[in-house]
Amino acid sequence: MTGNDRTAAAPAQQGQHRPLRADAQRNEDRLLQAAAAAFTRDGAGASVKDIARQAGVGVGTLYRRFPSKELLIEATYRNEVQLLCDAAPELAAAMPPADALRAWMERFIEFMATKQGMADALRVVLTDDSERLQTRANLATAVGHLLSAATSQGAARTQVAAADVLMALGGISLISGSEHRPDLAVRLIDLLLRGILTG
Structure with a gap:
């Protein structure tokens, strides 16, 4: 998703x-x-x-768009969710099914690392359970798109549920994050894919 394709959310208030x-x-x-x-x-x-410095803008520009750090954290979280969901059909169209699934799973682990970094603040900012449930549903839909693309080409088992894959990825993220071992996430993704793919 490019900047020209998106409209940004105004501050939450x-x-x-x-x-x-x-x-x-x-x-x-x-x-x-x-x-x-x-x-x-x-x-x-x-x-x-x-x-602000890494983005190449002044602090004033940042605060005009995000008047508080909480609003920046909220916008960052929502943007990362949207990018992850948008990536599923893009990857499915551009890559073989197994490669598309692996690439999306690796992006999910990166997303979870961002979310964990903001965890304390997100507990304060995102107090609505319905938003968390909607995020989970959107991510499951993204996984489902990739699984359907793989199944249609005979590359994935038909009985695999998107929600189960998402839960497994959440576990991989927690384990590799607590161990501070990105290489562990790669190996566990390999194992998960062996259970999903028919090859």
Whole structure:
């Protein structure tokens, strides 16, 4: 999903969406990308000044779009979810089924690392259970798209449930994260794929 294809969410307290100018959208895209990297690395304590600098914008630009760090964290989380969901049909169209599944799973692990970095703040910001359930449903739909593409080509077992795959990936993320071993995530994804793929 490119900046030209998206409209960004207005700050949560406004409760509405408004399209951004192309240059403002590019700034926001860079800010959210830099924020995701910073929160993954440094957690919710990541420096807003560092995020602005990495995005190539001034702190004033960041605060005009996200008046508080909480709003930046919320926007970063939602953006990462959207990017992950959008990636499923793109990967399915561009890669063989097994490669598409593996690439999406690796992106999911990266997403979970970002989410874990923001975990404490997200518990304060995202207090609505319905949003968490909707996020889970959207991610399951993304997995389901990849599984359907693989099944239609005879590359995946027909009885595999998207929700089960998502739960397994969540477990892989927690285990590899607690051990601080990205290589473990790769090996566990290999095992999961062996249970999914027919080859």
